[in-house]
Amino acid sequence: MITLALSKGRIFDETLPLLAAAGIAVDPAIIESRKLILPTGDPGLRLIIVRASDVPTYVQYGAADIGVAGRDVLLEHGGEGLYQPIDLGIARCRLSVAAPAGFDYARAVRRGSRLRVASKYVGCARQHFAAKGVHVDLVKLYGSMELAPLVGLADAIVDLVSTGSTLRANNLVEVEKIMDISARLIVNQASLKTRAGQLEPLIAALSAAVAGEGAVTPALQGAGQ
Numbered sequence: 001m002i003t004l005a006l007s008k009g010r011i012f013d014e015t016l017p018l019l020a021a022a023g024i025a026v027d028p029a030i031i032e033s034r035k036l037i038l039p040t041g042d043p044g045l046r047l048i049i050v051r052a053s054d055v056p057t058y059v060q061y062g063a064a065d066i067g068v069a070g071r072d073v074l075l076e077h078g079g080e081g082l083y084q085p086i087d088l089g090i091a092r093c094r095l096s097v098a099a100p101a102g103f104d105y106a107r108a109v110r111r112g113s114r115l116r117v118a119s120k121y122v123g124c125a126r127q128h129f130a131a132k133g134v135h136v137d138l139v140k141l142y143g144s145m146e147l148a149p150l151v152g153l154a155d156a157i158v159d160l161v162s163t164g165s166t167l168r169a170n171n172l173v174e175v176e177k178i179m180d181i182s183a184r185l186i187v188n189q190a191s192l193k194t195r196a197g198q199l200e201p202l203i204a205a206l207s208a209a210v211a212g213e214g215a216v217t218p219a220l221q222g223a224g225q
C-alpha cells in the first residue's frame with residue numbers, strides 16, 4: 001500500500017484532478033467524513049490528511065511515501081530526505097513583501113533602517129533580507145499576517161499573494177516579489193528504492209497528467225502489489 005499525504009483545501013482540491021488523470025479516482029465528498037486516512041479507487045493507494053506544513057515531515061519520516069507540498073513549505077522545512085521529482089503547477093501564488101500603503105519601503109531599505117517583519121516564512125524571509133543586506137527583526141506568526149502592520153506588530157510582512165485581494169482589503173501593498181510558488185510532488189527517498197515498482201508508475205502517470213497528456217492507464221493497479 002502506497003500512502004500519499006495531502007492537506008485539506010486547495011492542495012486536496014487541485015491534486016484530485018491530477019490523480020483522476022492518472023487513473024486514480026477519489027470522491028471529493030470523502031473529505032467531509034473527517035477521517036484522516038482515506039481510500040482511493042485504487043486498492044494500492046491511500047490518502048492521509050495532514051496540515052500543509054506537516055506534509056514534508058510525514059514524507060521525510062516515511063509515514064507517507066509521497067506527498068504534495070508548496071514550495072514555500074518545502075523551503076521552510078529544508079527538504080531533507082525528500083526527492084522532489086515534479087512541479088505539479090498547482091496552488092500557484094508568490095511569496096512577497098507587503099507593507100502599508102503609506103510606508104516607503106524602498107526608502108527604508110535604502111537608508112539601511114532596521115525593519116520589523118512578521119511572517120510564517122521566517123526562513124525564506126531571513127534569507128531574502130540577508131541577501132539584500134537589509135537588517136530585519138523577524139516576528140514568527142502562524143496566520144493572519146496582514147494584521148501585523150495594521151496594529152503595530154511589524155513594519156512589513158512576508159506572505160503569499162495570489163489575487164492580491166487580501167492585501168487590498170487590509171490597505172497593504174505588495175512592495176517586492178521574493179519568488180513564485182507552486183506545489184511539488186515529494187517522495188521519501190527510501191520508499192523510492194524499496195517501492196520503486198509502485199512509485200515509479202505513479203510518478204510517471206502524475207508527470208503525464210501535469211504535462212496534459214490526458215488519461216493514462218491506471219498507475220498502480222497490477223504494478224507489483
Ligand SMILES: Nc1ncnc2c1ncn2[C@@H]1O[C@H](COP(=O)(O)OP(=O)(O)OP(=O)(O)O)[C@@H](O)[C@H]1O
Nearest residue numbers: 009010051052053070071072073091092093160162
Ligand atoms: N492564496 C493562495 N493561492 C494559491 N496558492 C496558495 C494560496 N495560499 C497558499 N497557497 C499554497 O497552497 C499551500 C497550502 O495552503 P493552505 O492555505 O491550504 O494551507 P496553510 O493554511 O497555509 O497551511 P497550515 O495549515 O499548515 O498552516 C501553501 O503552502 C501555498 O503553497
Ligand SMILES: O=P(O)(O)OC[C@H]1O[C@H](OP(=O)(O)OP(=O)(O)O)[C@H](O)[C@@H]1O
Nearest residue numbers: 145146159160161162163164165166167
Ligand atoms: O492574494 P490572495 O488571493 O488574497 O491570497 C493570499 C492569501 O492566501 C493565503 O491565505 P489563506 O490560505 O488563508 O487564504 P485563502 O484560503 O483565502 O486563499 C495567504 O496567506 C494570503 O492571506
